[in-house]
Amino acid sequence: MDTELKENQCDIERQTSRKFRSEIPGVVDELVLSCNRDDCFDHVGLEPISSREAIIDLLHRAFRILYPGYFIQKRVDEVNLGYYFGQEVTEFFEILSEQITLAVRHDCIRYEQPCSLCQERGEEAAIDFGKQMHLIRSQLARDIHAARDGDPAAASFDEIIFSYPGLYAITVYRMAHQLFEQGVPLIPRIMTEYAHSRTGIDIHPGARIGDSFFIDHGTGVVVGETTIVGDRVRLYQGVTLGAMSIPREKVKELSDRKRHPTIEDDVVIYAGSTILGGDTVIGARSVIGGNVWLTESVPPDTLVFAKEPELVFKERTR
Amino acid sequence: MDTELKENQCDIERQTSRKFRSEIPGVVDELVLSCNRDDCFDHVGLEPISSREAIIDLLHRAFRILYPGYFIQKRVDEVNLGYYFGQEVTEFFEILSEQITLAVRHDCIRYEQPCSLCQERGEEAAIDFGKQMHLIRSQLARDIHAARDGDPAAASFDEIIFSYPGLYAITVYRMAHQLFEQGVPLIPRIMTEYAHSRTGIDIHPGARIGDSFFIDHGTGVVVGETTIVGDRVRLYQGVTLGAMSIPREKVKELSDRKRHPTIEDDVVIYAGSTILGGDTVIGARSVIGGNVWLTESVPPDTLVFAKEPELVFKERTR
Amino acid sequence: MDTELKENQCDIERQTSRKFRSEIPGVVDELVLSCNRDDCFDHVGLEPISSREAIIDLLHRAFRILYPGYFIQKRVDEVNLGYYFGQEVTEFFEILSEQITLAVRHDCIRYEQPCSLCQERGEEAAIDFGKQMHLIRSQLARDIHAARDGDPAAASFDEIIFSYPGLYAITVYRMAHQLFEQGVPLIPRIMTEYAHSRTGIDIHPGARIGDSFFIDHGTGVVVGETTIVGDRVRLYQGVTLGAMSIPREKVKELSDRKRHPTIEDDVVIYAGSTILGGDTVIGARSVIGGNVWLTESVPPDTLVFAKEPELVFKERTR
Numbered sequence: 007m008d009t010e011l012k013e014n015q016c017d018i019e020r021q022t023s024r025k026f027r028s029e030i031p032g033v034v035d036e037l038v039l040s041c042n043r044d045d046c047f048d049h050v051g052l053e054p055i056s057s058r059e060a061i062i063d064l065l066h067r068a069f070r071i072l073y074p075g076y077f078i079q080k081r082v083d084e085v086n087l088g089y090y091f092g093q094e095v096t097e098f099f100e101i102l103s104e105q106i107t108l109a110v111r112h113d114c115i116r117y118e119q120p121c122s123l124c125q126e127r128g129e130e131a132a133i134d135f136g137k138q139m140h141l142i143r144s145q146l147a148r149d150i151h152a153a154r155d156g157d158p159a160a161a162s163f164d165e166i167i168f169s170y171p172g173l174y175a176i177t178v179y180r181m182a183h184q185l186f187e188q189g190v191p192l193i194p195r196i197m198t199e200y201a202h203s204r205t206g207i208d209i210h211p212g213a214r215i216g217d218s219f220f221i222d223h224g225t226g227v228v229v230g231e232t233t234i235v236g237d238r239v240r241l242y243q244g245v246t247l248g249a250m251s252i253p254r255e256k257v258k259e260l261s262d263r264k265r266h267p268t269i270e271d272d273v274v275i276y277a278g279s280t281i282l283g284g285d286t287v288i289g290a291r292s293v294i295g296g297n298v299w300l301t302e303s304v305p306p307d308t309l310v311f312a313k314e315p316e317l318v319f320k321e322r323t324r
Numbered sequence: 325m326d327t328e329l330k331e332n333q334c335d336i337e338r339q340t341s342r343k344f345r346s347e348i349p350g351v352v353d354e355l356v357l358s359c360n361r362d363d364c365f366d367h368v369g370l371e372p373i374s375s376r377e378a379i380i381d382l383l384h385r386a387f388r389i390l391y392p393g394y395f396i397q398k399r400v401d402e403v404n405l406g407y408y409f410g411q412e413v414t415e416f417f418e419i420l421s422e423q424i425t426l427a428v429r430h431d432c433i434r435y436e437q438p439c440s441l442c443q444e445r446g447e448e449a450a451i452d453f454g455k456q457m458h459l460i461r462s463q464l465a466r467d468i469h470a471a472r473d474g475d476p477a478a479a480s481f482d483e484i485i486f487s488y489p490g491l492y493a494i495t496v497y498r499m500a501h502q503l504f505e506q507g508v509p510l511i512p513r514i515m516t517e518y519a520h521s522r523t524g525i526d527i528h529p530g531a532r533i534g535d536s537f538f539i540d541h542g543t544g545v546v547v548g549e550t551t552i553v554g555d556r557v558r559l560y561q562g563v564t565l566g567a568m569s570i571p572r573e574k575v576k577e578l579s580d581r582k583r584h585p586t587i588e589d590d591v592v593i594y595a596g597s598t599i600l601g602g603d604t605v606i607g608a609r610s611v612i613g614g615n616v617w618l619t620e621s622v623p624p625d626t627l628v629f630a631k632e633p634e635l636v637f638k639e640r641t642r
Numbered sequence: 643m644d645t646e647l648k649e650n651q652c653d654i655e656r657q658t659s660r661k662f663r664s665e666i667p668g669v670v671d672e673l674v675l676s677c678n679r680d681d682c683f684d685h686v687g688l689e690p691i692s693s694r695e696a697i698i699d700l701l702h703r704a705f706r707i708l709y710p711g712y713f714i715q716k717r718v719d720e721v722n723l724g725y726y727f728g729q730e731v732t733e734f735f736e737i738l739s740e741q742i743t744l745a746v747r748h749d750c751i752r753y754e755q756p757c758s759l760c761q762e763r764g765e766e767a768a769i770d771f772g773k774q775m776h777l778i779r780s781q782l783a784r785d786i787h788a789a790r791d792g793d794p795a796a797a798s799f800d801e802i803i804f805s806y807p808g809l810y811a812i813t814v815y816r817m818a819h820q821l822f823e824q825g826v827p828l829i830p831r832i833m834t835e836y837a838h839s840r841t842g843i844d845i846h847p848g849a850r851i852g853d854s855f856f857i858d859h860g861t862g863v864v865v866g867e868t869t870i871v872g873d874r875v876r877l878y879q880g881v882t883l884g885a886m887s888i889p890r891e892k893v894k895e896l897s898d899r900k901r902h903p904t905i906e907d908d909v910v911i912y913a914g915s916t917i918l919g920g921d922t923v924i925g926a927r928s929v930i931g932g933n934v935w936l937t938e939s940v941p942p943d944t945l946v947f948a949k950e951p952e953l954v955f956k957e958r959t960r
Contacts, residue, residue, distance in 0.1 A: 023761075023762070023765060025765070026735075026739065026765040026768070026769065029769045029772070030731065030732055030735055030769075030772070031728075032773075033731060033735070033769070033772035033773060033775070034724075034727050034728050034731045034732070036773070036775075036776050037707065037727050037731060037775060037776050037779075038723055038724055038727050039776075040776035040779065040780070041710055041723065041727075043780070045779075045780045045783040045784070046710075046779055046780070046783060047709055047712075047782075047783055047786055047799060047803060048709065048710040048711050048712075048718075049709070049710065049711030049712045049718070049800075050710055050711045050718050050719060050720065050723055051718075051719040051720050052711070052717075053717070054715060054716070054717050055711075055712065055800065056804075057715045058713065058804055058805075059713075059715070060715070071355065073365055073366070073367070074359055074364075074366040074367065074368055075366050075367030075368045075370070075373075076365075076366075076367045076373065077376065079372060079375050079377075079378070080372070081370075081371070081372050082366075082367070082368050082369075083368060083369040084368065084369050087356055087359065087368055088352075088356055091352050091355050091356050091359075092349075092352050095348065095351060095352045095355060096348055096352070099344075099348055099351070103344065112800070125341075126341070129341060129343070129344040132344070133344065133347045133348075133351070136347070136348070136351035137350075137351060137354070139351070139354075139355060140354050140355050140357075140358035143355075143358065143363075143364055144358070144361070144363045144364070146365075147363040147364060147365055148363070150365055158567070158578050158579035158583065159528060159530075159548070159549045159579065161509065161510075161513070162509075162510070163365060164367075164373065164430070164510060165510055165513050165514075167365060168374075168376055168510065168513075168514050168517075169376075169513045169514045169516075169517035169518075170517070171517060171520060171521060191797065191798075192797075192798070192800060192801055192804065195797070195801050195804075195805045196801075196804050196805045198805075199804075199805035199806070199807060200805075202807060202861070203807060203840045203841060204521045205521060206524050206543070206544070206842050206861045208859050208861060208879075210795060212795075223526050223546050225520075225524045225526060225543060225544045225546075225842070225861060225862070226543070226544050226562075226842070226861045226862050226879065226880060228859050228861075228879055228913075230795070231795045243526075243544065243546055243564070244544060244562070244862075244880070246879070246913055246914075248913070249794070251910075251912055251929075251931070260794050261794035261795065265794065274569075276569055277546075277564055277566070277598065278564075278596075278598065278914075280913065280914065280932060280933070291958060292958065293569075293958060295569070296598060296617065297598070297617060297951075298953065299932065299933060299950050299951075300953075304955070307957055307958040308955055308956065308957060308958060309954075309955070309956040309957075309958050310953055310954070310955055311953065311954045311956075312951040312952070312953060312954075313951050313952040313953070313954060314617050314951070315615075315617075315630040315631050315632070315633055315951055316630070316631040317616065317618075317628055317629065317630055317631070318627075318628070318629045318630075318631060319622070319626055319627070319628055320626070320627040320629075321625055321626060321627075322609060322610065322611060322625040322626060322627050389673065391683055391684065391685070392677055392682075392684040392685065392686055393684050393685030393686045393688070393691075394683075394684075394685045394691065395694065397690060397693045397695075397696070398690070399688075399689070399690050400684075400685070400686050400687075401686060401687040402686065402687050405674055405677065405686055406670075406674055409670050409673050409674050409677075410667075410670050413666065413669060413670045413673060414666055414670070417662075417666055417669070421662065443659075444659070447659060447661070447662040450662070451662065451665045451666075451669070454665070454666070454669035455668075455669060455672070457669070457672075457673060458672050458673050458675075458676035461673075461676065461681075461682055462676070462679070462681045462682070464683075465681040465682060465683055466681070468683055476885070476896050476897035476901065477846060477848075477866070477867045477897070479827065479828075479831070480827075480828070481683060482685075482691065482748070482828060483828055483831050483832075485683060486692075486694055486828065486831075486832050486835075487694075487831045487832045487835035487836075488835070489835060489838060489839065522839045523839060524842050524861070524862075541844050541864050543838070543842045543844060543861060543862045543864075544861070544862050544880075561844075561862065561864055561882070562862060562880070592887075594887055595864075595882055595884070595916065596882075596914075596916065611887075613887070614916060614935065615916070615935060632935050633933075633935075633948040633949050633950070633951055634948070634949040635934060635936075635946055635947065635948055635949070636945075636946070636947045636948075636949060637940070637944055637945070637946055638944070638945040638947075639943055639944060639945075640927060640928065640929060640943040640944060640945050
């Protein structure tokens, strides 16, 4: 397809009129000049920044390490397993340490700090992450079991690993959260927003989420930065664990405070419900029905339903 | 971009410190060892499994067959049409039969059944699918007309084919449903979840959906596994056709039952409405307004609106 | 991965049974024949149409021009900036003018108009677009500031540019709207629907949206074709600015009318709210709470909340 595209471009190059080509330099100049204006966000003259593309590549590689044998077309067996991991993991950590180095160095320069240690910090952060990776894999196994237990339509573990958006988002979140905890800038958010883009599930890397977490369907789920979620919690599509509305002038001063709710162990929250506020605690084993709007705490072992808005039934005149 | 990436990697390889490189083997060993633990989901030592990537490639190919001339940059005309289809279709079926074979064989081995017939079953299933494909195309033509009739913003059929997420999701669903009906494991769900990822529309391949189906905007739509939808039905964004809440301990025993609603012919369901339960039937020609929550049946020719929750208006002190 | 895929294909080609291969021609013939039926949407025998793939490529290129230095892995500095833009911009406009030409020519032929001027129109439209591009960049800078001001979780401008789905959707919308205003067919909608696919945010290119626009989280947002939005407006996930329900038989006659609401300056609309109708005006500085359903106008400086549906709390028997 690419070569076709190229040929087409050549064609058009030959065909485009003199007038058209004579106009281009003016457009280029305007774009170069306007780059110096205050109102242009550019990244010119600075060290290269982390690459969104490289970070998405890292995520693909991570899936091959976390779920060995699932996301490749070669056969992996006991004999070649060491080589397989050796190569995958080495490449993964080289790219990861490079990207962290770029992110860290970029921050140093933006904030005009000395930067002799950026590469060292990048490498250390990559290794620290690496040492957690088999633990993340174990935690994900518990998430997979939670999906199998929670969804009557789940035909097999394979189906969950290959196709469940909830598991995809949780896998990316668990890695991004580890990096977030290590203080790595920029990269965790690029990771979770990529997962958001693929799944419609928006989990901030700062959220703290326990074991055996299951999100069904998932489109529209939002889990905010300071949310705390216990073990064995189940969420359905369209659930928001969010912040109360903030007056424009207070946005900055509130940014360090706990703004999002706490969900204790074994809670289930059905589709479309919204739970807001940093002091809101949903007690253990509670069940929140669909379309509930909650801004205050609920004790443990509570069922909460919205009284359905009254329905009006009329016969349709045809 | 790839070669750049490579060069960068080489660079970093040279630069990374001895200390960093000395830490990697430990990380690799831990990941290999932990692969033998119970809590690792791996696919090691087994036959290769279907490839998500190959199945996404299949979907792209299917679009070129179902909408001839739309998704290529070459000119297709009456003269070369036979060759065009000949090549596209042959490749499509070879890959499809291979992927079905892998999916079937994988199931055989997991469940320790004999597997001499896997390839034969893959080929038969691919051909059976192929014989349905021109019928699927006709059915999709009716879906396209439904989009044109249902959306005042639709500027042309081309716009619908190129850009409507609803049509994309329905196209993938109609293929996945055919494979689901043929008993093909794994692949149908990978297909519909890919469409879910691209469109925010989550249709289970098991759902049974009639002709002239239209979904507008679509983000957040969920259509569950045992849903039945009649002809000329229109859904808007955020509509859920789902199951009632299920106590954790009953999840498995309910998995064979009809858990999702039946929507009869000519029904319209506006944005954000939720219809739950296997016994819930929305009668023909009924109109369900926005944000309605329904867990019981509605007779034919009914208008159902939610009494809007009372609004509170206050003057804003500035 | 591709070469692997190829090898696998070769393998399978050798392996597939004679019976399988003998069935393929019948399937091909049926697909070719059925292409002549009325109910097949094909694009056979016509000039090539705009390519969705090329337009997505154009969007990637546009991001490199609008946010210089952010979406490449090379270092861009003051010295090479002219060359960088020179090359990027030239290629961008050649592809853009080609795609517009194809879109225009295709419309001409479908509607059987004479078409001598298609290429000229394509080039003119591309240059007209180019002259607006530095203005679009300035406008986007104001959108970025609005994101920084509106979100306590925004760690840096870089994070917003790299990862915020709202900014992605607004960037694509601002380009698509410019092309829409110039009367370019097909391409604007392919652009915004690609952004919809990546972000869950569905903004029709026809909508008119002022400065400093911010969408937080964004999944499920719908902004209809004839919506008007003022300056400094903030939307949260799941907000619909939509049309009232339309009886099937009136869809076409309403397509030229203003069907979507007007949102004045400095309005905030919280998650899940729905505002419908072409005559509905939300007055300046008003705040619309979450889950509000509005089909009539609201004066300036108004707070609107939904009285939350009463909740039922029960102790859960275990």
